[in-house]
Structures are given as structure tokens and as C-alpha cells.
Amino acid sequence: MDVTYKKFYRGFYANTGYIPTSPLQLKVYPGDFFQIHNGQMLVLGNIYNDRIVDIVDDCIKKDIAHSSLNWSFNDGVTKPYSARGTGTDIVEGEFEFSKQTLKFNSNGSYLFKGNNPKSIKIANWDAIQDALIIKLTQVLYSFREVYVVTETATTSECAIAIASSKKGKLQIATDSENFGLVDFFGHPSSKTIKSKNIEFYNQETKRKPMFFKAQRLTVREEQSEAFISDFISKRDNDSLWANSFFDYELRNDDTVTMPRLSNHNKLNLLDLLQANQLNPNTALSYFKWTNADLNDIEKFF
Structure with missing residues (x-):
């Protein structure tokens, strides 16, 4: 993966405790086991789908709510311009909208906003971890390096913007009446008007499991x-x-x-x-x- 993404990955882990998938937008689930090749995650299977461990009652804990305060952060981003304006729609006539310009100060500067974060996790990891070592290294496979996803997090909506240079700019707008000149980056009603020198920009409006925690197989x-x-x-x-x-x-x-x-x-x-x-x-x-x-x-x- 390009080093442009490095600040975002490190910042995301520091703020939330979760790791974004690589490549970004890759979906992973609790129980997925993977290796890292050429900077990307290669998912090889799932301990439940492949029947590596028994599926027991309450082995998965769902709908774990998290505070949204830790899911909105940036590095090297300023908001030099915000304004209200008016526009004209052929059907509805004149309408008001809010507009905001975001400036990125360096290569890799980023902005992230996630709403209503929730997670799903393996609840009985302590009970299955020893059996997994034996099965993944000796009985079913002969791994010497492997990761097992233990928890994945999703948001109801989220947006990610990462700049490719110090001249990165992003201009967004919304016609929602719920906003004045406050920050509306990441809200489903916001739309991109113009972008410049933006390496990656994505807005998700559904819960997609692309943030995770994992256990790494390690030699004692x-x-x-x-x-x-x-x-x-x-x-x-x-x-x-x-x-x-x-x-x-x-x-x-x-x-x-x-x-x-x-x-x-x-x-x-x-x-x-x-x-x-x-x-x-x-x-x-x-x-x-x-x-x-x-x-x-x-x-x-």
C-alpha cells in the first residue's frame, strides 16, 4: 500500500483501537483468518465457516455500542471557508444550502468521520485460543504466521478523505436544514462539489465491517x-x-x-x-x- 495512507492507519488505530482493512473497504468478519502479502490482507478462511472450532451458544457478542466521540478525527486538515448559499431547482425552485471547503496541509493528511459505531466480536476467545493454535499450526494447517479477526466494527455512515499532496482540497455541500455552518463532513446528505489532489475519498452509508481487531500467531x-x-x-x-x-x-x-x-x-x-x-x-x-x-x-x- 502507498505510504500516503500511513498517517490515516496509524491515526485510526490510535483513536479507536481498531485497524482499517487493507485494501480499504475490504470486508472482514470475526473468525476470518488471514496473512499479509504485498501490503494487503489475504483472507484464507473463517474458523466458523470452515468448522475449525465448534459453534456454541453465545460464542458471538453483537451490537456492542461505542462512543462516537472517538470516531471523528483528522490530521493536517483545516476548514478555511464555510458559507450559506442559495440555488435553484427546476422542480422545487429556490433552495438554501451549506458549503464548506477543507484544506489538507500535506501528503497523507486525512479526515475521518464515523457515526454510531458498533462492533461484533468473538465472546469466547479464551476458550478456543489453545485449540486454534494446535489446529492452525499442526492438525489442519501448518501456519507459522497467521492472524485471526476477533472483532469487527461498523458505522451507520462514515467518510474518509486522504490527500496526495499539501495542495489537497475538498469542497462539500448539503441542502439539509439541520446544518448551518457546522461540520457536515460524513453526513449522508453531504455531496462533493469539487476535489483536488485527493488520493482517496469514500463515503459509506451502510454498515460495512472494514475495521477490525485481531490476534497474531507469535513464537513464545x-x-x-x-x-x-x-x-x-x-x-x-x-x-x-x-x-x-x-x-x-x-x-x-x-x-x-x-x-x-x-x-x-x-x-x-x-x-x-x-x-x-x-x-x-x-x-x-x-x-x-x-x-x-x-x-x-x-x-x-
């Missing part, structure tokens, strides 16, 4: 540290072995040490396991679930 830190320690110890002895095995004078520079393996590559440590060391009986010792966060948003870019 204690196992990673043990792997790193053993791996470095083994490599430290390689120079002595090489000189002996190849019977050739090779330079042994003890000042060069093995670099630490980064968190990003922790899953690759599982490749060093011996055959059958990772199995349904040991999977819980190697894996756990962690909340998807800003580090996962970075993978979109």
Missing part, C-alpha cells in the same frame, strides 16, 4: 531466546571445526560476532527444529496469541 519469547542462545553457541565453534575438517589454514577473527536475530525473523527459528519436535502435543509450548498493533500496520507499507 522464552523459546526464541533459547533458540538464539543455542544458535550463537553453535556458530561460535564453527571456525574451529572448519579448520579441522578442511585441513586448511583459515583466518579465525574472533572480533566478529553473530548478529542478533530481530523480532521480525523470530518465526524463522522454527525452521531449526528437528523433525517431529513441533507437533500437536508441543505446539502450545512454541506459540501464543498476541494483539495485532502498530507493528502489524507497518506490514501494510
Whole structure:
């Protein structure tokens, strides 16, 4: 995904605690499991639709209401002009309307407005998370990296505008009598009159599940540290072995040490396991679930 969207994704998570789907407008549901490829979410299935876990009573909690205060925010947007005007309709004659100009101060500046946010979530995650690890890594699949959507949020209406440059402008209007010169961006009655240097603009008038929370399959830190320690110890002895095995004078520079393996590559440590060391009986010792966060948003870019 283009870095133009990065401010919006980070700001959305900071304000709401939810992550927008990638690409934007992709629909996801609780129980969807996915991977991130080339900056986009690839939904591979659903734990309920694919019968990976049993469907029990009250496993899904619905209609969780949220405060709209956290669902209206912007970064680098000003409103230099608002006015009332009159127009003429062939059928209804003269009518009044409100007009507003929005100015975006930089590439990636954005404006978001969502009304009446509600969510739906997996209610019994604690009861199914261990079984999911075993089934997704050993029994049904052999994932080493996967996410499971645990909650999705929708709004009755929402609007998103993201600028592609510091010269971004958006002009909107409404003929609704409920507005004077107040902000009406995102309201169903508003219409776009003119736009300039706007990378993305979308207005939704139906509840579309395109904001989510998820759990990420993660290698346990204690196992990673043990792997790193053993791996470095083994490599430290390689120079002595090489000189002996190849019977050739090779330079042994003890000042060069093995670099630490980064968190990003922790899953690759599982490749060093011996055959059958990772199995349904040991999977819980190697894996756990962690909340998807800003580090996962970075993978979109």
C-alpha cells in the first residue's frame, strides 16, 4: 500500500483501537483468518465457516455500542471557508444550502468521520485460543504466521478523505436544514462539489465491517531466546571445526560476532527444529496469541 495512507492507519488505530482493512473497504468478519502479502490482507478462511472450532451458544457478542466521540478525527486538515448559499431547482425552485471547503496541509493528511459505531466480536476467545493454535499450526494447517479477526466494527455512515499532496482540497455541500455552518463532513446528505489532489475519498452509508481487531500467531519469547542462545553457541565453534575438517589454514577473527536475530525473523527459528519436535502435543509450548498493533500496520507499507 502507498505510504500516503500511513498517517490515516496509524491515526485510526490510535483513536479507536481498531485497524482499517487493507485494501480499504475490504470486508472482514470475526473468525476470518488471514496473512499479509504485498501490503494487503489475504483472507484464507473463517474458523466458523470452515468448522475449525465448534459453534456454541453465545460464542458471538453483537451490537456492542461505542462512543462516537472517538470516531471523528483528522490530521493536517483545516476548514478555511464555510458559507450559506442559495440555488435553484427546476422542480422545487429556490433552495438554501451549506458549503464548506477543507484544506489538507500535506501528503497523507486525512479526515475521518464515523457515526454510531458498533462492533461484533468473538465472546469466547479464551476458550478456543489453545485449540486454534494446535489446529492452525499442526492438525489442519501448518501456519507459522497467521492472524485471526476477533472483532469487527461498523458505522451507520462514515467518510474518509486522504490527500496526495499539501495542495489537497475538498469542497462539500448539503441542502439539509439541520446544518448551518457546522461540520457536515460524513453526513449522508453531504455531496462533493469539487476535489483536488485527493488520493482517496469514500463515503459509506451502510454498515460495512472494514475495521477490525485481531490476534497474531507469535513464537513464545522464552523459546526464541533459547533458540538464539543455542544458535550463537553453535556458530561460535564453527571456525574451529572448519579448520579441522578442511585441513586448511583459515583466518579465525574472533572480533566478529553473530548478529542478533530481530523480532521480525523470530518465526524463522522454527525452521531449526528437528523433525517431529513441533507437533500437536508441543505446539502450545512454541506459540501464543498476541494483539495485532502498530507493528502489524507497518506490514501494510
